[in-house]
Amino acid sequence: MASRTATRTLARAAMAARAPLAARAFAAAPRMATRFAAPAAASFQQTRGLKTLDFGGSQEKVYERSDWPKEKVLDYFKNDTIAVLGYGPQGHGQGLNLRDNGLNVIVGVRKDGRSWKKAVAEGWVPGKNLFSIEEAADKGNIVLNLLSDAAQRDLWPTIKPFITPGKTLYFSHGFAITYKDQTHVEAPAGVDVVLCAPKGSGATLRTLFLEGKGLNSSIAVFQDVSGKAHERVVALGVAIGSGYLYETTFQKEVYSDLFGERGVLMGAIQGLFRAQYDVLRAQGHSPSEAFNETVEEATQSLFPLIGAKGMDWMYANCSVTAQRGALDWHQKFYDASLPVFNELYESVKNGSETKRALDKNSQPDYREQLEVELQEIRDSEIWRAGSTVRSLRPENNK
Ligand SMILES: NC(=O)C1=CN([C@@H]2O[C@H](COP(=O)(O)OP(=O)(O)OC[C@H]3O[C@@H](n4cnc5c(N)ncnc54)[C@H](OP(=O)(O)O)[C@@H]3O)[C@@H](O)[C@H]2O)C=CC1
Numbered sequence: 001m002a003s004r005t006a007t008r009t010l011a012r013a014a015m016a017a018r019a020p021l022a023a024r025a026f027a028a029a030p031r032m033a034t035r036f037a038a039p040a041a042a043s044f045q046q047t048r049g050l051k052t053l054d055f056g057g058s059q060e061k062v063y064e065r066s067d068w069p070k071e072k073v074l075d076y077f078k079n080d081t082i083a084v085l086g087y088g089p090q091g092h093g094q095g096l097n098l099r100d101n102g103l104n105v106i107v108g109v110r111k112d113g114r115s116w117k118k119a120v121a122e123g124w125v126p127g128k129n130l131f132s133i134e135e136a137a138d139k140g141n142i143v144l145n146l147l148s149d150a151a152q153r154d155l156w157p158t159i160k161p162f163i164t165p166g167k168t169l170y171f172s173h174g175f176a177i178t179y180k181d182q183t184h185v186e187a188p189a190g191v192d193v194v195l196c197a198p199k200g201s202g203a204t205l206r207t208l209f210l211e212g213k214g215l216n217s218s219i220a221v222f223q224d225v226s227g228k229a230h231e232r233v234v235a236l237g238v239a240i241g242s243g244y245l246y247e248t249t250f251q252k253e254v255y256s257d258l259f260g261e262r263g264v265l266m267g268a269i270q271g272l273f274r275a276q277y278d279v280l281r282a283q284g285h286s287p288s289e290a291f292n293e294t295v296e297e298a299t300q301s302l303f304p305l306i307g308a309k310g311m312d313w314m315y316a317n318c319s320v321t322a323q324r325g326a327l328d329w330h331q332k333f334y335d336a337s338l339p340v341f342n343e344l345y346e347s348v349k350n351g352s353e354t355k356r357a358l359d360k361n362s363q364p365d366y367r368e369q370l371e372v373e374l375q376e377i378r379d380s381e382i383w384r385a386g387s388t389v390r391s392l393r394p395e396n397n398k
Pocket residue numbers: 085086087088089090091109110113114115116145146147148149150151154155172173175197198199200201202203
């Protein structure tokens with residue numbers, strides 16, 4: 001019921017949005033698009049670093065790292081030991097960025113596992129700043145729980161005794177706390193519980209930091225015992241290498257994140273690429289043509305234009321033939337996918353997605369199982385064709 005009402009509401013919103021879109025005569029040539037480009041978001045208040053900005057008509061607060069220069073961050077955390085539990089993509093990115101920022105940071109992972117070896121290879125020293133999960137949780141007064149979400153459930157009874165009053169417990173996902181009926185992770189008494197969720201891969205968090213840039217992250221406070229939880233999570237967000245921070249709640253973060261990664265960011269794009277490629281192949285196009293027209297042109301040419309200046313900018317840099325056709329067809333794709341997105345959101349909200357992630361990713365061979373499916377993707381024609389196409393990029397072909 002609820003999802004049907006939501007579908008109807010969204011469909012109505014879509015109808016309302018359609019008219020002005022058509023009327024806006026999107027046939028703008030590139031130079032027109034530049035002239036009529038929307039003004040940069042207006043800033044209404046600015047206490048250095050904190051701004052209220054207009055996001056498409058809604059006012060939201062964002063925090064920028066300009067309010068937290070390196071010396072201030074160093075001073076702020078001078079008496080703290082930051083323990084990073086887990087060394088997956090986020091443990092790696094956040095841990096190394098904290099270390100390079102000069103903070104007192106230690107890593108906790110299970111001894112001699114894959115993460116332990118990776119941490120040693122990246123300069124963490126056993127007994128100095130690399131410990132078992134229990135030892136690190138004990139030594140740290142700010143504990144960054146960056147274990148896999150399934151391990152956060154399974155190891156909570158082990159970690160909990162070390163999260164004593166006065167400490168700060170930090171997550172990069174609202175998963176464990178929001179779905180506490182499934183994870184049994186309850187905020188411990190006397191502890192600040194905060195979230196800073198980088199909106200991108202840990203690898204990108206690291207590479208952007210090294211380039212002097214920053215990934216955006218969302219922040220939230222679930223439990224504020226010290227009265228300083230908000231300030232501390234902003235400082236931590238900056239210290240791990242975020243560019244700017246926007247506010248959310250644990251629940252909003254986990255709903256949107258699980259939805260987005262299953263949707264456009266990963267699952268939906270994989271499905272769309274595959275469907276288009278299969279039609280082209282069935283109609284007699286060669287693998288290289290099908291791949292180029294589906295993936296290579298998207299990632300190498302058109303999608304970066306969306307990233308640079310928005311959807312209308314990508315349109316404006318394509319032929320008017322392409323613009324006319326894509327504007328006409330986009331609605332059909334919207335209509336076809338809207339019910340799937342609604343079904344997905346419902347599946348996130350009712351706990352089915354988290355239940356499956358917890359069940360699957362707590363199996364002893366979960367990584368091998370995932371790898372089997374990744375290998376199937378790698379072995380499929382589309383991605384084998386892609387490998388050859390990538391090898392032909394001049395920069396890969398020296
Ligand atoms: N990947 C990303 O870029 C993003 C992730 N997040 C969130 O950040 C958190 C960390 O995710 P991510 O960095 O991807 O890490 P992973 O999900 O890949 O988890 C990796 C860590 O969990 C450890 N682990 C898994 N199972 C166990 C176990 N049974 N006992 C002990 N350790 C275990 C692994 O250790 P070992 O190697 O020893 O198995 C490894 O150090 C999650 O909450 C995730 O949702 C948020 C934003 C983006």
